[in-house]
Amino acid sequence: MAVDLTQFHAVFFEEAAEHLADMERRLVALDPADPDREDVDGIFRAAHSIKGGANMFGFAEIAQVTHELETLLDAARRGGLQVTNAIVDAALGARDFLQQALSAARAGRPADAAQAEAQSAALRKLAARGAPAAVGQTAAARPAAAVADAQTLELSWPAGRERGALAVAQLIEQVAQLAGTTPAAFAGSARQLQEDGSARLVLPAGVDAAQMREGLAFVLPPECMRLPATEAAADFGFFEENLPAQLAAAPAPAPAARPAADFGFFDENLPERLQGTQAQARDRRAGDRRQGDRRTGDRRGGAPVADADAVSIRVSAQKVDRLINLTGEMMIGVSMIRSGAASEQAFSSSALGSALASVERNMRELQEAALSIRMIPIAGVFARFPRLVRDLSARLGKVAELRMEGETTELDRGLMERLIDPLTHLVRNSLDHGIEPSAMRTAAGKPVRGTVWLRARHEGGNVVIEVEDDGAGLPREKIVRRAREMGMQIDESSSDAKLWDLIFAPGFSTAEQVSDVSGRGVGMDVVRRNVREFGGNVEVSTQPDKGTRMTVRLPLTLAIMDGMELALGDEIYILPLNAIIESLRPAPEDLKSIGGARRALQLRGEVLPVLPLAEVLGVAEALPITEGVLVVVENAGRRAALAVDALLGQQQVVVKNLEANFRRVHGLAGATILGSGAVGLILDVEALVQRAGGFGRAAAGETQRDLA
Amino acid sequence: MDDKPQAQDDGQGREYLAFSLGGEEYVVDILKVQEIRTYEGVTRIANVPAFIKGVMNLRGTVVPVVDLRLRFNVGKAEYDATTIVIVINLGRRTIGMVVDGVSDVVVLKPSDLRPAPEIAGVLRAEYLQGVAILGPRLLIVVDIDGLMSSREMGLLETAGAQSAA
Numbered sequence: 001m002a003v004d005l006t007q008f009h010a011v012f013f014e015e016a017a018e019h020l021a022d023m024e025r026r027l028v029a030l031d032p033a034d035p036d037r038e039d040v041d042g043i044f045r046a047a048h049s050i051k052g053g054a055n056m057f058g059f060a061e062i063a064q065v066t067h068e069l070e071t072l073l074d075a076a077r078r079g080g081l082q083v084t085n086a087i088v089d090a091a092l093g094a095r096d097f098l099q100q101a102l103s104a105a106r107a108g109r110p111a112d113a114a115q116a117e118a119q120s121a122a123l124r125k126l127a128a129r130g131a132p133a134a135v136g137q138t139a140a141a142r143p144a145a146a147v148a149d150a151q152t153l154e155l156s157w158p159a160g161r162e163r164g165a166l167a168v169a170q171l172i173e174q175v176a177q178l179a180g181t182t183p184a185a186f187a188g189s190a191r192q193l194q195e196d197g198s199a200r201l202v203l204p205a206g207v208d209a210a211q212m213r214e215g216l217a218f219v220l221p222p223e224c225m226r227l228p229a230t231e232a233a234a235d236f237g238f239f240e241e242n243l244p245a246q247l248a249a250a251p252a253p254a255p256a257a258r259p260a261a262d263f264g265f266f267d268e269n270l271p272e273r274l275q276g277t278q279a280q281a282r283d284r285r286a287g288d289r290r291q292g293d294r295r296t297g298d299r300r301g302g303a304p305v306a307d308a309d310a311v312s313i314r315v316s317a318q319k320v321d322r323l324i325n326l327t328g329e330m331m332i333g334v335s336m337i338r339s340g341a342a343s344e345q346a347f348s349s350s351a352l353g354s355a356l357a358s359v360e361r362n363m364r365e366l367q368e369a370a371l372s373i374r375m376i377p378i379a380g381v382f383a384r385f386p387r388l389v390r391d392l393s394a395r396l397g398k399v400a401e402l403r404m405e406g407e408t409t410e411l412d413r414g415l416m417e418r419l420i421d422p423l424t425h426l427v428r429n430s431l432d433h434g435i436e437p438s439a440m441r442t443a444a445g446k447p448v449r450g451t452v453w454l455r456a457r458h459e460g461g462n463v464v465i466e467v468e469d470d471g472a473g474l475p476r477e478k479i480v481r482r483a484r485e486m487g488m489q490i491d492e493s494s495s496d497a498k499l500w501d502l503i504f505a506p507g508f509s510t511a512e513q514v515s516d517v518s519g520r521g522v523g524m525d526v527v528r529r530n531v532r533e534f535g536g537n538v539e540v541s542t543q544p545d546k547g548t549r550m551t552v553r554l555p556l557t558l559a560i561m562d563g564m565e566l567a568l569g570d571e572i573y574i575l576p577l578n579a580i581i582e583s584l585r586p587a588p589e590d591l592k593s594i595g596g597a598r599r600a601l602q603l604r605g606e607v608l609p610v611l612p613l614a615e616v617l618g619v620a621e622a623l624p625i626t627e628g629v630l631v632v633v634e635n636a637g638r639r640a641a642l643a644v645d646a647l648l649g650q651q652q653v654v655v656k657n658l659e660a661n662f663r664r665v666h667g668l669a670g671a672t673i674l675g676s677g678a679v680g681l682i683l684d685v686e687a688l689v690q691r692a693g694g695f696g697r698a699a700a701g702e703t704q705r706d707l708a
Numbered sequence: 709m710d711d712k713p714q715a716q717d718d719g720q721g722r723e724y725l726a727f728s729l730g731g732e733e734y735v736v737d738i739l740k741v742q743e744i745r746t747y748e749g750v751t752r753i754a755n756v757p758a759f760i761k762g763v764m765n766l767r768g769t770v771v772p773v774v775d776l777r778l779r780f781n782v783g784k785a786e787y788d789a790t791t792i793v794i795v796i797n798l799g800r801r802t803i804g805m806v807v808d809g810v811s812d813v814v815v816l817k818p819s820d821l822r823p824a825p826e827i828a829g830v831l832r833a834e835y836l837q838g839v840a841i842l843g844p845r846l847l848i849v850v851d852i853d854g855l856m857s858s859r860e861m862g863l864l865e866t867a868g869a870q871s872a873a
């Protein structure tokens with residue numbers, strides 16, 4: 001009977017995506033002059049895992065390319081093939097193809113077979129170059145390793161992995177296969193391994209210890225196996241873990257010898273764009289290394305195989321949201337008990353009262369804990385940027401390195417995905433507009449290699465992300481000129497802050513020519529709009545010849561918001577607190593009527609449009625404006641006064657989107673559950689302010705606020 | 709949610725929830741029905757069609773409620789303690805619908821079903837899977853997914869937005 005494999009597809013896609021991300025990270029970090037063995041192994045493992053899944057599920061193209069990639073990496077791993085930039089690039093290309101093929105497969109479309117063939121051919125060609133050497137090297141090495149006669153293999157079961165009979169049997173089968181015998185030969189050891197978690201296996205004579213070790217590396221962390229013969233072999237400088245000597249089979253070549261070999265590859269396999277970037281890439285990598293061991297340490301710690309302490313489980317976001325929902329409901333239940341209990345004598349001073357207080361406290365903690373599940377380190381977003389900087393600086397012919405700080409800063413998963421586009425844009429801008437060409441940098445007495453920093457940190461209830469470069473800074477004169485061309489009221493005496501803010505105006509670009517990277521004038525306004533959409537802000541600071549820093553400030557989580565509850569008739573609405581400037585009871589003389597029905601509020605010399613919310617929201621019995629409260633709100637520099645019956649108070653609300661089960665509704669930003677258990681609707685300030693319209697203020701849009 | 713309708717068809721048939729709407733009796737696959745509730749605590753949403761009554765809190769989830777009586781101009785749209793909301797689960801979406809009343813659960817075999825006649829009932833034929841005759845009763849089998857995701861219900865953005873979700 002056939003098992004329906006499609007049910008496992010989702011798992012495969014998810015895992016493959018993780019492997020691809022890991023592969024990319026390691027490839028970009030890989031320094032051809034001194035390839036980190038662990039990285040090469042990691043890339044190989046990733047390719048191998050994807051290949052396994054692809055074969056099982058019948059994604060032939062993916063299997064084909066991963067197979068070639070695996071062959072190439074295996075040659076590099078065994079040391080026969082010198083890792084070059086050409087290999088790294090080809091592997092990155094293959095990775096990109098795999099990503100495409102995977103998303104095609106996910107969408108149920110077939111992968112591009114022609115491209116798979118092209119990728120495979122490129123990889124094969126590179127692998128073929130290393131092949132003769134590989135044969136020679138391994139042939140020489142093997143006998144040395146195989147000298148030992150009967151050897152013992154000491155296995156210990158990895159901590160944190162479940163020691164099931166099936167898992168043990170699989171491991172033993174693997175060993176048997178590598179040893180060229182049958183699992184039955186190790187039956188006793190298997191039992192022992194299952195019972196004690198460790199066992200000593202006597203291997204038949206002639207087993208290649210190196211091969212055994214490498215073969216098992218896929219299923220067992222290195223510290224869980226001991227092959228005495230391998231230790232002996234270490235004397236040859238061959239198998240030692242974590243030592244450059246381990247790469248004896250891939251001797252680090254004298255630098256002088258390398259360019260010739262590299263160019264050989266370039267001529268055949270690479271577009272000319274890389275010619276000039278090779279040195280720069282090496283520079284950058286050297287810089288990466290110089291940056292310190294901390295990062296290397298981090299990376300090691302995050303290695304997927306060995307880390308038994310950081311146990312994590314994969315849980316669907318739906319389950320997490322359900323948990324958050326339920327804790328939210330419990331909170332509401334508890335607060336309903338609390339308000340009921342307030343009137344009950346029994347609760348006021350008794351054990352019941354303190355029990356309730358402790359339940360409330362625990363509930364709050366439970367809710368925080370539940371919400372924290374949604375928080376993940378920003379490293380997931382940052383991970384894509386080394387590659388971006390590498391490719392882009394090559395394309396722009398610039399020399400630049402990326403430094404990242406605070407990758408462990410956590411923020412809401414939902415924010416993460418939406419951050420990618422704005423951040424990508426900012427980093428691109430830094431490379432394209434910020435970092436100068438090498439000649440200019442030299443002339444200015446700066447280091448040839450430009451630096452782009454990507455930093456993240458928590459600050460109060462916010463996450464702050466900075467994209468900074470040590471480039472030329474924003475060109476003040478150009479901005480002034482461009483602003484005038486666009487008919488803006490700007491002159492040389494305008495303050496810096498006003499000028500810098502102009503780059504966020506729609507259609508504003510000072511780039512002399514439009515490159516395929518940036519300069520089309522769409523961008524910064526979109527970045528600001530995106531960031532503001534999820535309650536954040538972008539600021540710019542710059543110094544001529546010193547560089548530019550873009551600071552993105554975001555709320556910690558999308559899931560919770562500080563809101564103000566408003567009463568309108570017998571309905572309750574929620575207004576985001578950060579949009580509220582002030583509230584007031586208007587005196588009749590402050591309210592002017594403009595153009596008949598429209599009303600305006602005169603407030604300290606400013607004239608604000610008044611929007612009667614009851615009318616907009618179709619609330620039947622609301623108070624007349626003069627008897628209610630006006631709430632002054634601001635969005636994107638525009639202000640309006642919303643007329644409501646009363647303000648009920650400030651409340652932290654759990655934000656739920658209407659789209660989950662319904663659709664977007666104009667004028668609403670979302671919904672939440674009120675203390676009463678009913679749904680409360682969260683108003684969309686942007687839509688309301690737009691609807692209120694401006695009295696001349698709206699015309700210049702976003703920049704108006706700073707210019708006024 | 710993965711059970712395909714065909715899987716249970718061999719032999720004893722499937723269970724359907726019967727509800728009434730404008731004097732006609734409809735049935736919906738009981739596996740699509742999450743629960744039945746009374747109509748209460750529905751928050752009105754401004755500027756949506758009148759038959760979309762608003763949203764309610766279903767254990768922390770915000771669920772839209774539509775009144776099929778208003779949508780199809782049948783029955784009297786009154787709301788009291790006996791007004792019933794059938795909560796329908798459409799894969800990833802949950803939707804509440806108000807009907808005239810819920811009668812019972814019936815078991816229909818595939819052989820009981822016959823094509824829906826092209827006559828104008830309360831619901832258009834394109835949202836019907838067929839009709840079944842059970843003793844004196846004529847039961848109309850609703851394609852609830854088709855109905856709820858149809859443009860005329862206005863519950864989803866557009867077809868495009870739906871597939872992007």
